[in-house]
Amino acid sequence: MKHLIDIKDLSIEEINELICVANSIIADENSYSQMCRGKILATLFFEPSTRTRLSFESAMLRLGGQVLGFSSANSSSAAKGESVSDTIRTVSCYSDIIAMRHPKEGAPFVGSLTSTVPVINAGDGGHNHPTQTLTDLLTIHQEKGRLTNFTIGFCGDLKFGRTVHSLVTALTRYTGIKFVFISPHELTIPEYLKKEVLAKNQIAYTETTNLEDSIHDLDILYMTRVQKERFFNEDDYVRLKDYYILTKAKLEKAKTDLCIMHPLPRVNEIAVEVDSDPRACYFKQVSYGRYIRMALILKLLDLLN
Amino acid sequence: MNIDTIKNGYVIDHIKAGQAMEIYDYLRLGDLDCSVAIIKNARSQKMGRKDIIKIDQNIPIDIDVLGYLDPNITINVIRNNEKVKKFKPDLPEKLVNVISCKNPRCITSIEQELPHICILTDPENRTYRCQYCESKVN
Ligand SMILES: [Zn+2]
Numbered sequence: 001m002k003h004l005i006d007i008k009d010l011s012i013e014e015i016n017e018l019i020c021v022a023n024s025i026i027a028d029e030n031s032y033s034q035m036c037r038g039k040i041l042a043t044l045f046f047e048p049s050t051r052t053r054l055s056f057e058s059a060m061l062r063l064g065g066q067v068l069g070f071s072s073a074n075s076s077s078a079a080k081g082e083s084v085s086d087t088i089r090t091v092s093c094y095s096d097i098i099a100m101r102h103p104k105e106g107a108p109f110v111g112s113l114t115s116t117v118p119v120i121n122a123g124d125g126g127h128n129h130p131t132q133t134l135t136d137l138l139t140i141h142q143e144k145g146r147l148t149n150f151t152i153g154f155c156g157d158l159k160f161g162r163t164v165h166s167l168v169t170a171l172t173r174y175t176g177i178k179f180v181f182i183s184p185h186e187l188t189i190p191e192y193l194k195k196e197v198l199a200k201n202q203i204a205y206t207e208t209t210n211l212e213d214s215i216h217d218l219d220i221l222y223m224t225r226v227q228k229e230r231f232f233n234e235d236d237y238v239r240l241k242d243y244y245i246l247t248k249a250k251l252e253k254a255k256t257d258l259c260i261m262h263p264l265p266r267v268n269e270i271a272v273e274v275d276s277d278p279r280a281c282y283f284k285q286v287s288y289g290r291y292i293r294m295a296l297i298l299k300l301l302d303l304l305n
Numbered sequence: 306m307n308i309d310t311i312k313n314g315y316v317i318d319h320i321k322a323g324q325a326m327e328i329y330d331y332l333r334l335g336d337l338d339c340s341v342a343i344i345k346n347a348r349s350q351k352m353g354r355k356d357i358i359k360i361d362q363n364i365p366i367d368i369d370v371l372g373y374l375d376p377n378i379t380i381n382v383i384r385n386n387e388k389v390k391k392f393k394p395d396l397p398e399k400l401v402n403v404i405s406c407k408n409p410r411c412i413t414s415i416e417q418e419l420p421h422i423c424i425l426t427d428p429e430n431r432t433y434r435c436q437y438c439e440s441k442v443n
Contacts, residue, residue, distance in 0.1 A: 083416055083418065084412065084416065102412070103410075104410060104411060104412040104414070104415060104438075105408065105410050105411050105412060105437065105438035105439075105440075106411055106412040106413070106435070106436070106437025106438040106439075107412040107437075109412075109436075109437055110412050110416070110419065110437065124412075125410045125438075126410065127410075127438055127439065196427070
């Protein structure tokens with residue numbers, strides 16, 4: 001049986017298969033509407049994340065399946081001190097597949113060791129969030145028609161933004177991709193990513209602090225939120241959060257087919273005026289998130305053949 | 306026990322001077338009934354001074370841990386008064402309950418019963434990472 005704990009668990013062929021299935025769901029959603037009939041997805045959210053939970057639940061409901069679960073640790077057995085292993089072992093008896101989010105890193109992996117049904121990591125602290133990465137890959141594939149040969153810029157908090165680290169790592173497996181990292185000095189991509197991912201795969205990249213000067217080169221611009229909880233000090237947060245705000249004016253220098261992505265929720269790093277620009281893809285990205293989760297559920301339940 | 310003659314057991318040689326007790330603890334030699342000799346600050350041509358541990362019993366020893374603790378150690382296997390094997394331990398791929406993950410955000414920080422499992426991710430730099438949260442542990 002297969003779980004999805006880390007995006008690295010998937011081979012490039014498996015990722016391509018998921019994208020391919022998601023593409024056919026997008027093309028004809030109706031023909032998938034009963035494929036999970038009689039199946040139950042358990043969403044075990046030991047910390048709240050309404051957005052991700054709803055995406056999983058909507059994906060299962062659209063496949064004709066049903067959902068159960070909890071949305072915070074207070075309402076779960078964890079509040080009584082039960083271990084992750086025991087909770088998962090119990091819930092395995094009630095469901096066919098589990099999507100699990102937990103504030104502690106590695107918790108879904110621990111769950112997968114005792115689960116008798118597939119476990120999907122729906123986010124474990126600042127560590128992994130593989131379905132977000134799959135969402136991003138599907139978005140790029142849908143918008144660009146390929147996962148090779150483009151220039152992608154990442155902008156904002158590149159130090160703590162796990163979605164960025166995970167997507168960069170996933171993209172290094174494809175060819176012809178140029179990376180541009182745009183961030184203040186305080187929030188540049190971590191050393192391990194430079195050494196153990198980029199340098200190891202001999203991938204060239206550029207680092208800059210200026211969004212305006214680098215935007216004209218980009219095929220994709222991945223914006224990120226500067227999260228308040230990452231800062232110890234309010235002044236640093238206030239000083240840095242407005243550093244890189246995408247506005248219509250900055251977009252004038254950008255390519256006409258630029259694809260603007262954002263994992264959401266946004267605070268103010270993309271001005272609302274940009275939403276109506278055809279290059280804004282971040283709300284489409286939300287739909288793609290549901291489609292790729294549908295494909296993933298089908299794959300892990302072995303319903304694709 | 307005559308510390309020079311071991312019948313069936315091990316001589317762990319070329320231990321960095323002063324490190325013998327650490328290895329004694331890691332191998333849980335204190336739990337054994339047999340004779341164990343610790344020789345501290347023995348003279349060594351190569352190392353100046355070294356420690357040696359002699360174990361007079363044919364027990365399974367956790368060679369993996371030795372490879373992690375000190376790759377320069379030599380292990381001599383003695384059977385029927387003869388040295389039948391002499392080797393240096395390899396850096397192990399996986400360490401169980403040898404190093405603890407210190408990451409406060411790791412699941413091991415709240416679930417005490419979980420074994421601390423570390424995986425060798427970069428042999429060149431001898432880097433181990435926690436199997437759960439992937440943070441560096443050494
Ligand atoms: Zn850990």
